[in-house]
Amino acid sequence: MTTPRPETLAKLTPVLTKRWLSPDAWRIGTYEQLDGYAALRKALKAHPDDLIQLIKDSGLRGRGGAGFPTGLKWGFIPQGDGKPHYLVVNADEGEPGTCKDLPLMTHDPHALVEGVIIASYAIRAARAYIYIRGEAVHAARRLRNAVQEAYDKGYLGRNILRSGYDLELVVHSGAGAYICGEETALLDSLEGFRGQPRLRPPFPATHGLYASPTVVNNVGTIASVPPIVLGGADWWKSMGTEKSSGPMIYSLSGRVVNPGQYECSMGVTLRELLELAGGMQPGHNLRFWTPGGSSTPLLAAEHLDVPLDFEGVAAAGSILGTTATQIFSDQDCPVYATYRWLEFYHHESCGKCTPCREGNYWMVRVYRRILAGQGTHEDLDTLLDTCDNILGRSFCGLGDGATSSVTSSLQYFKQDYLDYIEGRTAPKLSEKTLVGAH
Ligand SMILES: Cc1cc2nc3c(=O)[nH]c(=O)nc-3n(C[C@H](O)[C@H](O)[C@H](O)COP(=O)(O)O)c2cc1C
Numbered sequence: 001m002t003t004p005r006p007e008t009l010a011k012l013t014p015v016l017t018k019r020w021l022s023p024d025a026w027r028i029g030t031y032e033q034l035d036g037y038a039a040l041r042k043a044l045k046a047h048p049d050d051l052i053q054l055i056k057d058s059g060l061r062g063r064g065g066a067g068f069p070t071g072l073k074w075g076f077i078p079q080g081d082g083k084p085h086y087l088v089v090n091a092d093e094g095e096p097g098t099c100k101d102l103p104l105m106t107h108d109p110h111a112l113v114e115g116v117i118i119a120s121y122a123i124r125a126a127r128a129y130i131y132i133r134g135e136a137v138h139a140a141r142r143l144r145n146a147v148q149e150a151y152d153k154g155y156l157g158r159n160i161l162r163s164g165y166d167l168e169l170v171v172h173s174g175a176g177a178y179i180c181g182e183e184t185a186l187l188d189s190l191e192g193f194r195g196q197p198r199l200r201p202p203f204p205a206t207h208g209l210y211a212s213p214t215v216v217n218n219v220g221t222i223a224s225v226p227p228i229v230l231g232g233a234d235w236w237k238s239m240g241t242e243k244s245s246g247p248m249i250y251s252l253s254g255r256v257v258n259p260g261q262y263e264c265s266m267g268v269t270l271r272e273l274l275e276l277a278g279g280m281q282p283g284h285n286l287r288f289w290t291p292g293g294s295s296t297p298l299l300a301a302e303h304l305d306v307p308l309d310f311e312g313v314a315a316a317g318s319i320l321g322t323t324a325t326q327i328f329s330d331q332d333c334p335v336y337a338t339y340r341w342l343e344f345y346h347h348e349s350c351g352k353c354t355p356c357r358e359g360n361y362w363m364v365r366v367y368r369r370i371l372a373g374q375g376t377h378e379d380l381d382t383l384l385d386t387c388d389n390i391l392g393r394s395f396c397g398l399g400d401g402a403t404s405s406v407t408s409s410l411q412y413f414k415q416d417y418l419d420y421i422e423g424r425t426a427p428k429l430s431e432k433t434l435v436g437a438h
Pocket residue numbers: 061062063064065066067068090091092093094095178179180181182183184216217218219221222396397398
């Protein structure tokens with residue numbers, strides 16, 4: 001196990017995670033003792049437009065994967081339009097490897113509740129929803145309990161802290177479909193329909209929930225709002241890089257000694273994160289990794305020093321995504337890992353558009369063939385051709401994301417594919433998997 005050096009330990013910037021280890025951190029009493037709801041008191045004295053400007057000035061970018069500037073998104077909500085406005089928090093967190101929102105809601109649910117109230121006040125919403133993954137029963141229980149505590153203390157409901165501002169907050173559990181994390185599918189699901197993406201434009205900013213102006217933001221995005229209100233835009237920008245400001249929760253999983261969440265200034269490298277996590281497990285050497293979940297192109301050992309911010313990861317040919325770094329070693333097979341992810345995308349494809357529905361179905365079959373030792377060289381061209389027909393031609397990001405590990409594993413680890421095809425690697429799947437492949 002590697003012990004982190006002091007200069008690497010200094011890379012830790014606990015802001016969203018700072019209360020997680022406090023006893024009963026999820027209770028309102030603990031939260032209030034540790035600065036809780038101080039930002040709300042400050043925010044309610046400010047003009048909503050000034051809060052939107054503050055978030056713009058902080059440079060906060062969405063933590064849900066795409067990194068869209070949050071203040072800009074809030075600014076798109078038309079004002080004085082006479083329609084109800086909604087804030088919807090995306091707490092679906094279904095991306096394989098991603099585990100930053102559920103621990104946040106489990107350990108520090110009031111951070112999200114306080115962020116919801118401030119964000120709703122800024123966009124002039126009187127009703128907000130938190131859409132949480134159906135399987136996350138424990139987190140949902142904590143969250144519901146926190147919402148009730150906030151109502152009891154007058155932070156939610158009518159005339160919040162005697163400011164004249166009213167807000168109702170509903171926690172809604174989904175049914176556990178990855179596609180319901182896509183913001184427009186989420187809105188359909190919330191409205192009671194089958195969760196499938198909507199055609200855009202119109203965008204949720206004007207035609208969102210119940211065809212009204214809606215902001216959809218990730219849990220981490222909204223939980224970042226209270227610290228920004230308290231600390232100010234310059235303090236927030238003192239962490240991170242010029243275009244990727246603030247701290248970020250990086251989730252390390254896989255072949256590391258201490259997997260978990262490490263909150264660091266954006267721009268930290270995997271080399272530093274690995275040091276914080278105690279290094280690779282004994283006997284394992286880094287071979288490949290995802291910088292931000294299974295929808296982001298794989299990176300290899302040569303990318304250990306890539307700054308993990310939006311620009312740095314893009315320059316290395318991948319995407320920062322949800323900062324879910326899944327670590328694989330020389331004892332793991334990139335072909336098999338990619339196959340497992342594809343099974344996931346194939347299963348979770350909502351079926352609305354042909355490239356994703358059919359393409360993932362076929363790619364799974366090709367992978368099964370290769371892994372059963374019956375692949376051909378032509379299969380590799382078929383995979384690339386199929387990806388070419390999915391990427392940029394699918395109705396939503398799920399299809400695009402499915403191709404990421406296929407194309408990147410072929411880019412970096414083609415030899416592993418050839419070893420299966422040319423019989424140098426023993427088959428991982430039996431021929432039975434080819435019969436009746438669904
Ligand atoms: C298939 C798919 C799944 C997604 N799942 C999530 C999710 O679980 N949580 C999330 O915040 N964003 C998810 N997103 C991104 C959302 O569509 C949206 O961009 C995000 O909630 C916006 O919030 P932000 O601006 O705060 O990042 C997903 C996107 C796609 C295409």
